[in-house]
Amino acid sequence: MDYALLAGKIKQWAFELGFQKAGISDVDLSEHEPELQRWLDANYHGEMDWMARHGMMRARPDELLPGTIRVISVRMDYLPPEAQFASNLSDPNQAYISRYALGRDYHKLVRNKLKVLGEKIKQEVGEYGYRPFVDSAPILERPLAQKAGLGWTGKHSLILDKQAGSWFFLGELLVDLPLPVDAPQPNQCGKCVACMTSCPTQAIVEEGVVDSRRCISYLTIEFDGVIPVEFRKAMGNRIYGCDDCQLVCPWNRFSNITAEQDFHRRKVFVSSDLVTLFEWSETEFLKHMQGSAIRRIGHNQWLRNLSIAMGNAPYNERIIRALQSRLGQNSNLDIHINWALEEQQNKQTISPSSSIHTKKERLIRIVKKGLTRDA
Structure with missing residues (x-):
């Protein structure tokens, strides 16, 4: 041979x-x-x-x-062609799902x-x-x-x-075949530490070493308990996994779009509005996630992750109503919902909408004063 x-x-x-x-x-x-x-x-x-x-x-x-x-x-x-990289990561009202799970x-x-x-x-x-x-x-x-x-x-x-x-x-x-082996590639990261410094929870504790307990991918996927308060705000709108260390990597400028149709983004994720996803019943969750890696975390963990993202979102009465509607279903989930409700309530007095409204009223008063003075 x-x-x-x-x-x-x-x-x-x-x-x-x-x-x-x-x-x-x-x-x-x-x-x-x-x-x-x-x-x-x-x-x-x-x-x-x-x-x-x-x-x-x-x-x-x-x-x-x-x-x-x-x-x-x-x-x-x-990498799916519709990945849009971090476009919805910057929109706190949209859920961010790791690119591999779309x-x-x-x-x-x-x-x-x-x-x-x-x-x-x-x-x-x-x-x-x-x-x-x-x-x-x-x-x-x-x-x-x-x-x-x-x-x-x-x-x-x-x-x-x-x-x-x-x-x-x-x-x-x-x-069990004695095939000839290939040579490894040389490490070409150099002095770049973009992945380490961009990690939202500082989970990369040293070069090449990740403390899973701090990693958002671990917290949202592998861990089904109560997510420590210290990591919740850092999670932002990441509800399943985290790609931050890959998004900032210079070498990913050369990444290719996949030709595998099965890895393309599901239609259900074209719009990933937090409240819409949170309002899915368990039956809807299982139906929409049929054949998806996300399905294995289960509906309650899905809701837990979403509730944290909703707590991190700007003040919105629609979010508050959705969160309140699920209280009492699960004690673990309640902990995260109550935290999210408190975060939303803390933002109520400084919400963007009320701030804009106040500025508009102030501007109208200034204009009226000017007109009166001119008259």
């Missing part, structure tokens, strides 16, 4: 299946074990107990599939394509051992992607590619 030739075919097949890049690495991640253990010891994983439960298995792919000697890492771009859930789509890739290899080499993974098993996918030449680890801990930025999903195919 000419494994170098096979590796070339695998990359071509991956491209034909819709992946923008594929690379191959060995399974030695021993150099990452100490840093993984330090991260866990610092409790940076928050309440994601499964991170600690699997321990060092994450750095040992061959324990997931005995006999594994190579990992084929793939990249699939997800379309269909990527897990099944990417995994199915990896299965097809695995079968294509099987047709070429006969029986062999393989297993696909897409963010669904204890595996350090980013270090593997880095070793496979898909990019380098940025200071925000995400993989960056000089031709694609960071708006892409990763997937892995574990195999």
Whole structure:
């Protein structure tokens, strides 16, 4: 078997299946074990107990599939053409949803394509051992992607590619074939710390290290408890995930728009008015989020996140009525609604509308005085 030739075919097949890049690495991640253990010891994983439960298995792919000697890492771009980047992030009356979640859930789509890739290899080499993974098993996918030449680890801990930025999903195919490995890309972040300084909650505690407990993505997606008061205002209108560290990254100027229709923005998100989304019943939420990654957080967590955004929005009686209508449904939710109501009430006397009205009245009085004096 000419494994170098096979590796070339695998990359071509991956491209034909819709992946923008594929690379191959060995399974030695021993150099990452100490840093993984330090991260866990610092409790940076928050309440994601499964991170600690699997321990060092994450750095040992061959324990997931005995006999594994190579990992084929793939990249699939997800930035939708309608993303508008941060346009609705600057509108406090609109909900901001992480760009990766605007379309269909990527897990099944990417995994199915990896299965097809695995079968294509099987047709070429006969029986062999393989297993696909897409963010669904204890595996350090980013270090593997880095070793496979898909990019380098940025200071925000995400993989960056000089031709694609960071708006892409990763997937892995574990195999027992002695394929030639690819060379890693050099780190090209330089002295730039834009991602670190722009994080709303200062969750990037050192280069490449994120304290999940401070991260808005963790708080809105993985954490289902009471969000600490210290982070609520910083969350702004981010109701599912946070892209700030990617939005400011200079390398994302080179990101490509995805060709995958399933990742395009859902029609239901064309207008993401906070109150409209908050008024969805659970049935409506489940219907609108069918096939979406957002569905897994559930209706109550969806409402919790929205209530914080509504508390951060400018004073609006419509927001107050909507918040009050859901009081008493869930004790966890009530905590956040009451906070939001208090924030809204604090803004009532300094709301933009009342301020504009007051200025208009003052201007009219000044004009009248001038006319009287002239007469």
